Amino acid sequence: MVGGGEVAWRKTTQLVEAGARVVVNALQVDDRLRQLAEVGCVRFVEEIFDETLVAEAVLVIAATSDPQTNAAVSAAARRHRVLCNAVDDLQNCSFILPATVQRGDVTVAVSTAGSAPVLARRIKAQIEEMLPVRIGALAAFAHRWRPQVKKALGTIRQRRRLWEDVFDGEIAGHVLAGREADAHRRMTERLARPDDAARGQAWLVGAGPGDAGLMTLRGKELLARADVVLYDRLVAKDILRFARREAELVFVGKRPGESWTQERINSLLVESVRAGKRVCRLKGGDPFVFGRGGEEVEALSKAGLDYEIVPGVTAALACAAYAGIPLTHRSAAHAVWLGTGHAAVDGAEPDWAALARGGDTLALYMSVRRLPQIAARLQANGRAASTLCAIVENGTTPQQRVLRATLGSIADNAARYAIESPAVLFVGDAVGLAPQQPWFAPERLIDANALDADPSSLQTAIQL
Numbered sequence: 218m219v220g221g222g223e224v225a226w227r228k229t230t231q232l233v234e235a236g237a238r239v240v241v242n243a244l245q246v247d248d249r250l251r252q253l254a255e256v257g258c259v260r261f262v263e264e265i266f267d268e269t270l271v272a273e274a275v276l277v278i279a280a281t282s283d284p285q286t287n288a289a290v291s292a293a294a295r296r297h298r299v300l301c302n303a304v305d306d307l308q309n310c311s312f313i314l315p316a317t318v319q320r321g322d323v324t325v326a327v328s329t330a331g332s333a334p335v336l337a338r339r340i341k342a343q344i345e346e347m348l349p350v351r352i353g354a355l356a357a358f359a360h361r362w363r364p365q366v367k368k369a370l371g372t373i374r375q376r377r378r379l380w381e382d383v384f385d386g387e388i389a390g391h392v393l394a395g396r397e398a399d400a401h402r403r404m405t406e407r408l409a410r411p412d413d414a415a416r417g418q419a420w421l422v423g424a425g426p427g428d429a430g431l432m433t434l435r436g437k438e439l440l441a442r443a444d445v446v447l448y449d450r451l452v453a454k455d456i457l458r459f460a461r462r463e464a465e466l467v468f469v470g471k472r473p474g475e476s477w478t479q480e481r482i483n484s485l486l487v488e489s490v491r492a493g494k495r496v497c498r499l500k501g502g503d504p505f506v507f508g509r510g511g512e513e514v515e516a517l518s519k520a521g522l523d524y525e526i527v528p529g530v531t532a533a534l535a536c537a538a539y540a541g542i543p544l545t546h547r548s549a550a551h552a553v554w555l556g557t558g559h560a561a562v563d564g565a566e567p568d569w570a571a572l573a574r575g576g577d578t579l580a581l582y583m584s585v586r587r588l589p590q591i592a593a594r595l596q597a598n599g600r601a602a603s604t605l606c607a608i609v610e611n612g613t614t615p616q617q618r619v620l621r622a623t624l625g626s627i628a629d630n631a632a633r634y635a636i637e638s639p640a641v642l643f644v645g646d647a648v649g650l651a652p653q654q655p656w657f658a659p660e661r662l663i664d665a666n667a668l669d670a671d672p673s674s675l676q677t678a679i680q681l
């Protein structure tokens with residue numbers, strides 16, 4: 218430690234607490250610093266900076282108030298290949314000291330690479346608030362049990378799984394609440410049943426419509442634990458980052474040249490769970506809304522495997538919210554249909570008469586390709602050509618576009634503005650209740666109804 222003032226005192230205190238033997242080299246030594254010699258191993262060399270001391274050190278801290286001395290200390294440290302930290306002087310540092318939160322064996326370090334120490338301390342304060350007070354006790358508990366766990370469970374995967382269960386569940390709850398005896402008892406019971414840690418599980422998780430912030434906390438939690446992730450085309454890449462780095466990510470959607478059949482997905486799912494893996498089946502939107510989640514659950518339950526289902530924000534709800542369309546409204550819409558423009562079985566038709574009933578809002582998935590037929594059938598079954606419609610394309614993503622039109626004009630307009638899948642078609646009076654300016658991506662609104670009234674604004678719209 219080169220320097221003997223307030224800063225040197227603070228840093229020396231921390232070093233002593235960490236068990237270091239500290240040599241303080243300074244012309245003048247603060248009284249508080251001197252007192253540290255009573256609690257730890259501190260020696261004082263009260264003279265000007267002495268380079269030979271550097272050669273014997275493991276770490277050097279330059280904490281004088283004189284920048285030139287600090288620079289000289291740093292240069293000497295470099296010559297001797299000793300790590301050096303110059304306080305508040307990034308250029309003369311070969312390492313920086315992060316702000317740390319310490320609870321027993323648990324240390325959290327926050328670094329801003331030296332660019333904003335005050336920010337680092339703010340973050341540290343936030344983490345301090347977040348961490349349970351007894352988190353150190355939890356680490357100590359784990360430390361005590363590690364040898365026994367290693368003996369009882371043969372594979373790394375079994376052990377990881379056990380610890381995840383411990384930290385996520387009742388056992389950690391006991392430790393954090395100070396009920397150590399209960400925690401030990403439960404741990405003994407758990408190790409008596411080592412097979413529990415080998416059982417595979419399937420989690421059907423809705424990833425939401427695109428924006429990663431719209432996934433549920435539970436979904437994120439399970440995704441972060443999975444050994445294998447089976448994901449679809451509509452799952453945003455951002456979301457896959459929540460998976461563990463070692464997790465096996467398998468794309469099971471459609472892409473040119475390769476298309477996974479539902480049977481193949483089902484059997485991969487079942488086989489992986491049977492092999493003892495934790496499989497996260499990640500689906501766009503909600504697993505049970507046009508997601509064939511029902512068929513996967515059937516396969517799992519027939520095979521007698523454990524599963525959990527986590528709902529997601531389905532495209533219709535997300536697109537309506539992001540386009541400002543209230544799906545129900547006391548004055549305009551009393552029911553919502555989630556439907557598609559085609560039937561489940563080839564050749565069969567949806568119940569158009571039911572779909573066309575006034576007073577309901579229709580939210581139709583997978584409707585872009587059959588837009589002309591859908592619009593025609595709804596009109597043939599009694600919905601007026603003037604019924605308001607909106608298509609939300611790539612809802613909730615930065616590419617979101619909203620096209621407003623009427624039942625009579627929607628198909629032509631969708632073709633003119635090259636609307637593509639994925640998109641949801643909304644039909645009904647509630648569409649007209651959306652504010653003129655949507656709150657999200659207002660610059661990407663195409664209002665064909667307004668354009669029909671004022672064709673001079675057409676040019677700008679086409680540029681969109």
Ligand code: SAH
Pocket residue numbers: 426427451500501502503504505506507508530531532533536581582583584609610611612613614638639640641
């Ligand atoms: N399970 C999903 C639906 C899968 S079917 C869910 O609950 O949302 C695929 C259809 O969903 C697409 O054809 C489209 O109609 C709709 N869709 C999915 N994501 C969308 C998005 N971000 N924007 C608009 N429509 C979307």
